[in-house]
Amino acid sequence: xxxxxxxxxxxxxxxxxxxxxxxxxxxxxxxxxxxxxxxxxxxxxxxxxxxxxxxxxxxxxxxxxxxxxxxxxxxxxxxxxxxxxxxxxxxxxxxxxxxxxxxxxxxxxxxxxxxxxxxxxxxxxxxxxxxxxxxxxxxxxxxxxxxxxxxxxxxxxxxxxxxxxxxxxxxxxxxxxxxxxxxxxxxxxxxxxxxxxxxxxxxxxxxxx
Numbered sequence: 456x457x458x459x460x461x462x463x464x465x466x467x468x469x470x471x472x473x474x475x476x477x478x479x480x481x482x483x484x485x486x487x488x489x490x491x492x493x494x495x496x497x498x499x500x501x502x503x504x505x506x507x508x509x510x511x512x513x514x515x516x517x518x519x520x521x522x523x524x525x526x527x528x529x530x531x532x533x534x535x536x537x538x539x540x541x542x543x544x545x546x547x548x549x550x551x552x553x554x555x556x557x558x559x560x561x562x563x564x565x566x567x568x569x570x571x572x573x574x575x576x577x578x579x580x581x582x583x584x585x586x587x588x589x590x591x592x593x594x595x596x597x598x599x600x601x602x603x604x605x606x607x608x609x610x611x612x613x614x615x616x617x618x619x620x621x622x623x624x625x626x627x628x629x630x631x632x633x634x635x636x637x638x639x640x641x642x643x644x645x646x647x648x649x650x651x652x653x654x655x656x657x658x659x660x661x662x663x664x
Contacts, residue, residue: 470601472643477605479639480556489602490559490635496598500591503583506572509591510627514560522620523562523612523632524554530611549650553607557634562617563592568626588630595633605638 459467497509514520531551538546554560565588567581577583596606614629647653 470597474596474600475605475642475645477607477634477636477638478550478553478646480553480558480605480607480634480636481639482556482558483637484558485604485636489604493595493599493602493604496594497591500587500594502572502587502591503577503580504572504575506569506575506577506584506587508566508569508571508584509588509630510564510566510623512562512564512621512623514562514621519621520554520560523560523617526612526617526620527552527554527609530613534611545650545652549646549652551611552609553634553636554609556639557607557636559635561633561635562621562623562629563588563631563633564618564623564627565630566624566627585628585630592631592633599635603637604635607634608632609634 494511497511500507500509502508514523535543535546565585567584569584592608599606609632612629612632617629617632618627642649645655648655
């Protein structure tokens with residue numbers, strides 16, 4: 456098995472450290488050839504039974520973007536209402552979406568009824584198809600960051616409403632709404648840490664049986 460040199464290993468560790476959830480974007484467009492290179496990472500991702508269940512929708516029209524933004528704003532207001540005084544005040548200060556600025560926006564779905572892969576590995580754990588999509592998104596994320604492009608994963612959404620607005624097939628399930636573009640600022644520390652929302656663990660807890 457191939458072992459990569461230590462310099463590459465250090466660079467990979469650095470890349471993972473700099474892979475941050477970006478919410479502050481510049482509005483200038485992303486070069487299409489560069490974006491294609493990043494999206495090609497999906498083709499290198501593992502998937503259960505080689506089913507490749509990911510489905511990518513690029514959100515470009517003013518109507519689609521407006522619907523997605525309205526969806527987020529409504530879900531975000533509901534989320535804010537669910538917190539108490541101090542946490543609510545902190546939550547209100549957080550920028551949790553780059554949807555108003557990010558030049559590239561993608562809705563990533565899992566095709567739950569795909570025939571590709573003939574169901575291998577998904578019979579007992581059908582959720583493996585969605586995990587496969589998550590894996591592909593993560594490879595795309597790293598590929599983008601390596602090229603100086605940032606990504607933010609928006610999860611404060613009503614997925615059923617978004618699916619209706621985008622008119623996707625009934626068997627598709629939303630996995631991620633991605634905002635993509637050049638970061639307005641560079642930081643290797645997550646904004647949630649910087650704002651005091653939560654701390655990152657310094658050590659991985661491992662249990663044995």
